[in-house]
Amino acid sequence: MPARIEDVAAHAGVSTKTVSRVLNGHPSVRATLRTRIEASIRALNYVPNPSARGLAGNRSYLVALLYDNPMAGSSYTMELIVGVLQACKGTPYNAVLHPFDTADDLAAQIDGFVATHRPDALVLVPPHANNAKLLQRLDELDIRYSTVSSKLRQSRIDIGFDERRAAADIVEHLISLGHRRIAHITGLHGHGARTWRLSGYRDALRKAGIAYDESLVVEGDFTFASGMAGAKALLDRRRAPTAIFTANDDMACGVMREAYERGLAIPGDLSVCGFDGTPVSQLISPGLTTVRQPCREIGCQAVESVLQSIRDPALRQQARVPYEVQLRASTAAPRKP
Amino acid sequence: MPARIEDVAAHAGVSTKTVSRVLNGHPSVRATLRTRIEASIRALNYVPNPSARGLAGNRSYLVALLYDNPMAGSSYTMELIVGVLQACKGTPYNAVLHPFDTADDLAAQIDGFVATHRPDALVLVPPHANNAKLLQRLDELDIRYSTVSSKLRQSRIDIGFDERRAAADIVEHLISLGHRRIAHITGLHGHGARTWRLSGYRDALRKAGIAYDESLVVEGDFTFASGMAGAKALLDRRRAPTAIFTANDDMACGVMREAYERGLAIPGDLSVCGFDGTPVSQLISPGLTTVRQPCREIGCQAVESVLQSIRDPALRQQARVPYEVQLRASTAAPRKP
DNA sequence: GTCAAATGTACCAGCGCTGTCAACAGAAAA
DNA sequence: TTTTCTGTTGACAGCGCTGGTACATTTGAC
Numbered sequence: 001m002p003a004r005i006e007d008v009a010a011h012a013g014v015s016t017k018t019v020s021r022v023l024n025g026h027p028s029v030r031a032t033l034r035t036r037i038e039a040s041i042r043a044l045n046y047v048p049n050p051s052a053r054g055l056a057g058n059r060s061y062l063v064a065l066l067y068d069n070p071m072a073g074s075s076y077t078m079e080l081i082v083g084v085l086q087a088c089k090g091t092p093y094n095a096v097l098h099p100f101d102t103a104d105d106l107a108a109q110i111d112g113f114v115a116t117h118r119p120d121a122l123v124l125v126p127p128h129a130n131n132a133k134l135l136q137r138l139d140e141l142d143i144r145y146s147t148v149s150s151k152l153r154q155s156r157i158d159i160g161f162d163e164r165r166a167a168a169d170i171v172e173h174l175i176s177l178g179h180r181r182i183a184h185i186t187g188l189h190g191h192g193a194r195t196w197r198l199s200g201y202r203d204a205l206r207k208a209g210i211a212y213d214e215s216l217v218v219e220g221d222f223t224f225a226s227g228m229a230g231a232k233a234l235l236d237r238r239r240a241p242t243a244i245f246t247a248n249d250d251m252a253c254g255v256m257r258e259a260y261e262r263g264l265a266i267p268g269d270l271s272v273c274g275f276d277g278t279p280v281s282q283l284i285s286p287g288l289t290t291v292r293q294p295c296r297e298i299g300c301q302a303v304e305s306v307l308q309s310i311r312d313p314a315l316r317q318q319a320r321v322p323y324e325v326q327l328r329a330s331t332a333a334p335r336k337p
Numbered sequence: 338m339p340a341r342i343e344d345v346a347a348h349a350g351v352s353t354k355t356v357s358r359v360l361n362g363h364p365s366v367r368a369t370l371r372t373r374i375e376a377s378i379r380a381l382n383y384v385p386n387p388s389a390r391g392l393a394g395n396r397s398y399l400v401a402l403l404y405d406n407p408m409a410g411s412s413y414t415m416e417l418i419v420g421v422l423q424a425c426k427g428t429p430y431n432a433v434l435h436p437f438d439t440a441d442d443l444a445a446q447i448d449g450f451v452a453t454h455r456p457d458a459l460v461l462v463p464p465h466a467n468n469a470k471l472l473q474r475l476d477e478l479d480i481r482y483s484t485v486s487s488k489l490r491q492s493r494i495d496i497g498f499d500e501r502r503a504a505a506d507i508v509e510h511l512i513s514l515g516h517r518r519i520a521h522i523t524g525l526h527g528h529g530a531r532t533w534r535l536s537g538y539r540d541a542l543r544k545a546g547i548a549y550d551e552s553l554v555v556e557g558d559f560t561f562a563s564g565m566a567g568a569k570a571l572l573d574r575r576r577a578p579t580a581i582f583t584a585n586d587d588m589a590c591g592v593m594r595e596a597y598e599r600g601l602a603i604p605g606d607l608s609v610c611g612f613d614g615t616p617v618s619q620l621i622s623p624g625l626t627t628v629r630q631p632c633r634e635i636g637c638q639a640v641e642s643v644l645q646s647i648r649d650p651a652l653r654q655q656a657r658v659p660y661e662v663q664l665r666a667s668t669a670a671p672r673k674p
Numbered sequence: 675g676t677c678a679a680a681t682g683t684a685c686c687a688g689c690g691c692t693g694t695c696a697a698c699a700g701a702a703a704a
Numbered sequence: 705t706t707t708t709c710t711g712t713t714g715a716c717a718g719c720g721c722t723g724g725t726a727c728a729t730t731t732g733a734c
Contacts, residue, residue, distance in 0.1 A: 002452060004690060004691085005690065005691060005692095006690080006691095014713080014714085015713065015714045015715075016690090016691080016692090016714090017692080017693090017713075017714060017715080017716095018712090018713060018714075020691070020692060020693095021692095021712095021713090023691095024692080027711095028711060028712055028713085029712075029713085030711090030712070030713095033712090033713090045452070047452045047453050048690085048691075049392070049455070049689085049690055049691070050388075050391075050397070050454070050455070051387075051388045051389075051390075051391035051392040051397065051689085051690080051691090052388075052392050052689070052690030052691040052692090052719095053388075053690080053691055053692075054387075054388035054391075054691090054719095055386070055388040055389050055392050055689090055690080055691070055692090055718095055719050055720065055721085056690070056691040056692040056693080056718080056719055057691075057692055057693080057719085058692090058693095058719070060387070060388065062431075074415075075412060075415070075616075077415070078411075078412070078414070078415040078418075081415075081418070081434070082436075085434055085435075085436065094399075094431075094433055094454070095433075095434065096431055096432075097418070097422055097432070097434075098422075099419075099422065115339060115382065115384045116384050117387075117431070118386070118387070224619065224620055250620060253620035253621070253622075256622050257620075257622045259622075260622035260623065261622075279412075279617070280616070280617045280620050280621070282561065283561055283587060283590035283594075283617050283621065284590070284617070284620065284621050284622075285590075285593050285594045285596075285597035285598075285621075286597065341720060341721085342720065342721065342722095343720080343721095351683080351684095352683060352684050352685080353684095353685095353720095353721080353722090354683070354684070354685080354722080354723090355682085355683065355684085357721070357722060357723095358682090358683095358722095360721095361722085364681095365680095365681060365682055365683095366682075366683095367681090367682075370682085385720085385721075386719085386720055386721070388719085388720080388721090389689095389719070389720035389721040389722090390720080390721055390722080391689095391721090392688095392689050392690065392691085392719090392720080392721070392722090393688080393689055393720075393721040393722040393723080394689085394721075394722055394723085395689070395722090
């Protein structure tokens, strides 16, 4: 039978309440006493019972991660999860992962979810992070949440990275190689990622004095198939682009597939770069030039911040974690035009 | 304030204990009464408080998934997680994900983990599923567990698929295309996957009357780099193989990279096939012939079975879920030798 | 129709912890 | 010196649920 708080109290010669104070980091315990109690905790190998704690304190010690179902298999989500778990480690909090279908009325579904699991805090990933109704409902329910890469100002705590700047960086890289006819395949409508990455693309062109050519931008939806379709359209043009920048890596793979089918060499005939830095960018040949999105760090900080906001409900934070442009073999100087 | 069991009891005109019996599926409640109580539960939108339940019943309603840290980013783990979550859905159980470093002494670490989270059941993934000491410790602690693809007979509940047969299938495919000089890059020592996939490779050769050539088998460790290194060694031979079968997809990508660097065409100069059916097999060009491992189904069933074993501790199960050979463009008939 | 067995119900204690509130000591202010 | 305050500690109730026990009711066999 594991030790109980009562056993620790007896061992240290204090009341259970005082032990409880130490466990919960309450300030009004003398340092000497605190040390003695901590020693007793270690001596008895005591670990508080989460159920009892939760029941008495009306908390669940659960942080829920709400992500999009179709993304379930994505390494983006996986990396985020790794970060979330890392942040929970060493805290009494556990992570609950919850894939939510975008199609359904989230703001309604959330009530059921909250009733069942009673999470103390939520972390929202796009597209849910952009769902204004959902955030509003959470505010009504008075549940702390943080968002990842949200477009909405409404979110008090948001963690992301400077996607616009990162996109500009990678396009500038293409420009520095000598490319002038650079195409872009966008992300899915409604995602901030679509807007920011497109803006960055335009920023870089503007900075280099290259006129923005609308016909070089085609709509994608983050899928391999849409990347392939986009490449088809672009490569069928009379004056095909010499480089294609896609809003994520999967679409870049689609572009590479289309090039492969046409017998175009990468980077000889076409430079390709992606975005996100998913594992595939390293596995594919040639290696894909991309921006590594710091998913782990983002997931980790999203949890840390939202846990902090439980103690300090007024907390506001818009953190931007550093990213990294990864230059690989899929980009090179264009052949003479 | 959410409804309590007491409210449901009052609404249905019964005692709280009777409601509790309905909630926990106790048999001794008349069908008519059960129906009435279930109606009250729905009417009041009642959801039992997990903390209270856990405290009173000395349970945590937690299923822990123990996986290997370095695999954190792998889509194998991600898919498994998806299956695990799916199985928990609709049950009062939650999943706790726990990456464990292989290096450390697991059997010792597990005590700390169990003390902290008190999971009612565990699901073990290789390599932990092959750790005899760990399983023994869990037996001592009397904690139910299930394993995924374990080599050990010790495990009462194991879910996997017929890896040996699947490997044989894919090698037979290569043979049917006309390949005779087929190489294999193995998985990491200690994993059942290494042994079974190698055995399947040998089975297929034997069945086709092709002599086993030890020099065509090189050691790998499931990483991209080891696939590349293996390919280097194999392609430097005087009589290079016309096809390479690797024990997972990442290594197949390594082989493809090495072929790319040497200017070898796939599948023209070299056929490549992998194993696992990770997302990269579809994203890479040409598409990679592989075996789709039914990770989700495995994760799902591993949880379902272990939850069942909580009620029925004598339960034994060795399930083999169906797999699927996915033929893509990375394999074709060899050129005239 | 009777009796025993089987089935179903009510009540109460208590799971292990934290919140509330009261008590007390010592320091600062009057 | 007395009063007031702040900082520290403890006593006790009770969070919402389930297990056990004792009692009530139904069922089936004879």
